[in-house]
Amino acid sequence: MNEKKLAFGYTVSKDRQIDFDEASLELYNKVCAAEPSIRLCISCGTCAATCSAAKFSDFSLRKLILQVRRGITKGLQAEVSKCMLCGKCQLACPRGVSTRALIMQINMNLQKTGK
C-alpha cells in the first residue's frame, strides 16, 4: 500500500543467491565426465572477448560455463546454439580448456534431456 510513496527510484536487486539444494548439477556432472577440461576454467573471459559470435550477440562462453557449473539450465539451449564453433576461444584460452568439445557436450546433453 505504501509502495508508491516509498518509491525513490531504487529497487531491490534480483536475488542472485544460488541454492545448491535446488540447483541440479546433473548437466555439469555429465559434461564434466565427458569433458573434464571444464574444471580448468577460471572464468577469465578471454573466450568471450575473442568470440566471433559475441560480435553480433550477447553470447558469452564464460557466462555459459558459469551457468552450467551452478546448475542453471533454463534458457541454456538457446544460448549455446549461438556458438558458430569457429574455435577462436580454444586458441585464446590460457587454461587449455577444450572449448569446442565442451560446447558440443553441453549441446548434446541438453538435446537428450530436451531442455
Next chain:
Amino acid sequence: MTFDLFVIPFFGGLIFLLVVLFIKYSRWIALIDRSGRRKIGYGLFSLQIFPATWEVFLESLLHRRMWKQNKLLGYMHMSFAFGWLLLILLGNLESRIYSGGHLNPPYYPIFLKFFVHDKRVLPFELNTLPGFFRFIMDFVLLYILSGLVLAFFKRIHSRWFGMKNTSRHNRFDQWAITCLWLIFPLRLLAESLTASIYGGGGFLTNSVGDTLAMILPAAVTPGMAYVAWWAYSSALGIFFITLPWSRYMHIPTEVVMIYLKHFGVKSGKHLNSFSEIEMRACPKCGVCIDVCQMKDAGAVGSTPAYFVRSLRMKEGNSLLNNNCMLCGRCKEVCPVQIDLLDLRIASRNLENQSIDKPFSYLPADVPDSKGINVLYFAGCMGHLTPSVKKAMVSIMDAANVKYKFLDQDGSVCCGRPLMMAGMFEAARSLMEKNRQAIHASGARILVTSCPICYKIFNEEYKLFGVEVLHHSQYLLRLVEAGSLWINHSGLSVVYHDPCELGRGSEVYKEPRKLLKRVAKLIPIEQERENALCCGGSIGDLALNQDQRNIIRDAALDVLLEPKPDFLVTACPLCKKTFSSAGTAKVIDIAELVAQQLEKADNLIEETVEESIL
C-alpha cells in the same frame, strides 16, 4: 572318379560365400538412391567399364599402391592376389586337358591332382602341354608360398615392410587368417604326397613328395595324403565361410567399389549404402595407422582403421567420430582410396544433425559497397592473428588494389567448422549470410587469409562470377602482374603446408613460387601431400590441449630439423598453434611478403613480436 566326400567343405563353403555375397551386394546396391542406380545402369554399358577393369587389375590384383608404399608389402599382396588367381585360371585350363574340355564341377580343377593321376614321366618340356602345366602350376604355388613366408616375417617384424603398426584382429579375422595361411602349405602337402604315390608332380611337388616318401613309411602315405586333401578342402571352406565377416571381405568388395566409383556413385555427406560398401572395402591393413598423428597423442583407437571398423559394426562411438583432425593424411596413403574424411564427417552428421542453430542474431542488412574489385575476408582465425590481416592490408594498399575488407568489424564464420562437425543445416545458415554479403559487394575476386574459409568458399558456396583465392595465390598474382615489387630477404625458410590448403584444396605450387621470390626455401622430409598437421585443427572435437601440444611438438621437430630462419605457413591457425610452442619463429607468408615490400616500413619488428604472443 570325379567326386569324393572331402570336397564337401570346399564346395559348401564356396556356395555359402557366393550366396552371402550375392545377398549383401544386391541389398546395398538396391539401397543406393535412384540417381546412383541410374548411374550404375548407364555405367555398365559405357566405356567406363574399361578403365574400371584396368584399375581392378592394377589395384586388386597387382596392388600398385601397395608397391608404392613398400616393395615387400606390394610383393606379398601381389603374390596372394595375383598368384591365387593364376592358380585358379591355370588350374582350370590344366583340368581341361584331362577332362576333354567338358564342363567340370568347380571343385574338379582345385583338387585335380587327387582325381587325375597322370603317371607319364614328363621331363620338363614346354612343348608338351601337360609338362608345361605341371611346371607352371608348381611355379605359381611356389610364388604364393614365397608371399606366405613374407607374411610370416611381417608378423614378426612389420618394420621390414615399412609398417610400424598394424591393426588388431577380431575373432573372424583370426579364423580367416589361420585358414588362409594353411591353404597353400596344405595344398603343397596334399599334392606332394599324392605325387609320391602316383607320380605326375612338377618340380616342386615331386621333390617334396620324394623327400616325404624317404622319411615316411610307405604304408601311411596314402592315408596321410587323403587326410591332407581333407585338411586342404576344410581350410578353403572355413576361409570362405568366415570371409564375409572378416577383414578379407575387402577382397570382393574393393572390386565392387572400384566399379561403382567409376560409374560415378559417391558417398558424399551422408552415410548411405555406398558408404557401407566403402567400409567393407577397408582391409584394416594399417597403412593409415602409421601416418595418423593421433597415434602420437596416444589415441591409436581413433585412427581410421579402427574408426571404419566401429562404423561397420554400427557402434555409434561418438569419441571415435569426433577424435580426428580431418587432416587427410590417411586419405593420401589409403591403398583402397576410401574417402575417410567424408565417412568421418558423415558419421558426425548422424549424431549432430538435429542440433538446431538458427543464428537469428546475425545482422539482416547487407553492407553495400559497389565499385570495388576485390573482397578481403580475414576469417575468424585471421582476426586472431592481427599481424596477418595487417600485412594483407598494407600489401593491398601498396599495390593500389580497390578492395573492401569484408569482415573488418568481425567475421560471420564461414561455416566450415560446423560442416566438419556434421552440422550441415547450421553451416548453411552462416553460408547464406556470407554469400549475400559477397554477392552484394559486386566484387570479382574474393581473397581469404584462412585456408579453412578458402576451402568452403571454393567448394560449397557456389559463388558464380566470383573467383576465390587464398592470399598466397593472390599475392603471387599481384607480384607476377607487376603490381607489387618485393625484395629477396636472403632468409632461409621452411614452408609448412596447411592441411586445408594443401591436401584439402591441392594448393601446393603458388605458396612455394611466391616464397622463392622472397626467401630461400629449404625442402623438408614431409611436405606437400605428406605434410604434418600442426595439431591445432578445428576438425577435431575431442583432443585435449596436452595431446594437441604433443602433436604440435612432433610436427615442429620435423619442420625445424633443417634449422631455418623462419617457419613460414599460410594459415593463421597453424601460425597461432606453432607460435604457442615458443620454440620457433613462425611467420605467415603474407607477413614475409609485407616485410619485403619496397620501401617497407617497420613491419618486421611488429610481426616478429606478435608471433611470440
